[in-house]
Amino acid sequence: MTRPLLLKGGRVIDPSRNFDQPADVLIQDGTIAAVGTGLGMPEGVEIRDVREQVVAPGLVDVHVHLREPGNEDVETIASGARAAAAGGFTAVCAMPNTDPVTDNQAAVGFIVRQSVRAGLTRVYPIGAISVGQRGERLSEFGEMVGAGAVAVSDDGRPVASSHLMRTALEYARTFDLPVADHCEEPTLAAGGVMHEGLVSARLGLKGIPAAAEEIMVARDTLLAGLTGGHVHLCHMSTRGSVDIIRGAKERGVRVTAEVTPHHLTLTDRACERYDTHAKMNPPLREAADVAALRQALKQGVIDCIASDHAPHAYDAKEAAFDDAPFGIVGLETAFGVVHTELVLGGVLTLPELIHRMSTAPAVAFHLPGGTLRPGAAADVVVLDPTARWTVDATAFSSKSRNTPFAGRALTGRAVLTLVGGKTVHPAGAPVDR
């Protein structure tokens, strides 16, 4: 027996309908039953007072690494989904660079089953573009879509062959599937560990030039134009990429793009003292890049925020900079970091932020969610935009702790996350409705 829930008196922000006003949200039978004031009360309804809080469609992250199968010590689909729920996410898309690679229908089906078994945030699989992510032969997109894949990507590895990228974009049209690319020209980036610039010159670390990304952004947008396919550009990091995407969108190319919270808030100076928690790929760039990325997000040149959640074992980052792996965890800090820096910093309004973290990514990947429209599944987050908290990596739900934001004072966090009407955060809260 499920009890209806009334989220009462909050500020309801639904970017899918340009809705932003005080209202109640009634959730019944796992779906949004009604949004408005003076709603009728079904029998046995549980009323939750959410005054001073924000009710929004659950956050959606189209780029996470959950490490299962293959590296379950570091993260599992269940632990990643728990971290996502804690961060206010109701849907995440898992990249296929698992071990073995998620490049066939059985592997895709495994992720779907593990997600259902966890019963937390929805985990949508992304299939590999090429078999084994080796950049040679196309994977079976059709079968993977049949098993539940929502996009294809060789993320973690760039698609070096322009021919393969072209055929992937063409073939994906049959299934209306986004092709997500990690834009990195491999010969320019080879051996690089951070942004190529003054800081890398001082630290004596091999740099990755901005052009390594921009060459591939230009190539991918040209190929999307050529084929009519939908290219999704992962974790954009440079101002040059922004210019190329803007031009492509003006020409009507089917391109969407994402940016991470860390590329919106940190620069290569975070690598000083060889802090391996600032080592990620693409690398943290310069202040002018951060400024351009923020404006691009505001203007919609970049469509959405994605965390690129990349867990690593606690000791893997405890190494010389050259030897440490790329990547940081991000699901549990994403909203707080961007809200603190960009909303309180005056770059985005809160409805704009929710649009970029929920509605826009859902639209880009054709996912359900990103809306509070009556009849939609009740994937909902309640945010406290005034909650002040300090990032404590040891308290993460993720199995990993590799964050450059440890100790940061943030404002704003998810206080309640519902997936299909069921409470998935905070943990241990009353369940099914």
Next chain:
Amino acid sequence: MTAPPLGKDLVGLEDLSADQIRLILDTAEPFKEVSERPIKKVPALRGKTIVNLFFEASTRTRISFEFAEKRLSADTVNVAASGSSVDKGETLVDTARNLEAMRIDMVVIRHPSSGAAAFLGDRIRSNVINAGDGQHEHPTQGLLDLLTIRDKHGKIAGLKVCLVGDVLHSRVARSNIWGLSKLGAEVGVCGPDTLMPRGIEELGVCRFRRIEEAIEWADVLNVLRLQLERMEMGFIPSVREYYRVFGVTAERIEKASRPLTIMHPGPMNRGVEIDSRVADGPHSVILDQVTNGVAVRMAVLYLLAGGRPELADAAKGPGAGGGGPE
């Protein structure tokens, strides 16, 4: 008890003030004489244990450190990457913890990764001295270069010193740039753009693309070693062409309007970056650099161990009981 004059570790010259650099150079002066004695030993570091941890091949630097340690009466152990547990996959942090567990006093580390010395220093209580970390810094080389320039010219401030060659991959270059700039010298760099870090001008150095211009500008040329594998990696087309375009040759040096001091951190590739006639010529101080290396390293070891600079003279006194680190 006063704060140690250099802090706990010597990771790079970027972290030191001009006064700290001068202190090391001044402290090196009395130690020079120790190496000229028949009995080349003073008791300043008696009872101290020093590990020379070399993850990369080195002859000159390792031997120079070892002489410096022995002439200060320290007990030393050399650990080379080959034959150690490093080969068996031990991580740097485990190596550090194990050394610490053996209650050592100092570690001299050379490592192929930039930042390795700072990494170690942040994790152990012992003093850490960077003997070259990747392409980051080689501070004792920078210091011995400074001491050699000061010996030769009587000053550093106002001199024009040009680093020639592979600045991109050179830890010696970075330590020179910081040390020379802090002491008031003008620093130039000369070499092909493929071997220059992006943004190097922002460190306040003059950029030369032609060796002739650098020679005309400079009072001192510090000629960097060209790693021959750079050619295979495509940074330069051939050694022959490099010598033709950037080589420090006798003909080029003779055209300079004033005498030019010639330095090289070694090991030299004769006929690649430098002409033998220049390396062995009257204005070369390349072997003085090697001699000064021992004195500078003695000064660094002494100061990091807590030795008081004003007692360095007394410390070198034969059998002196006082003056050593407490």
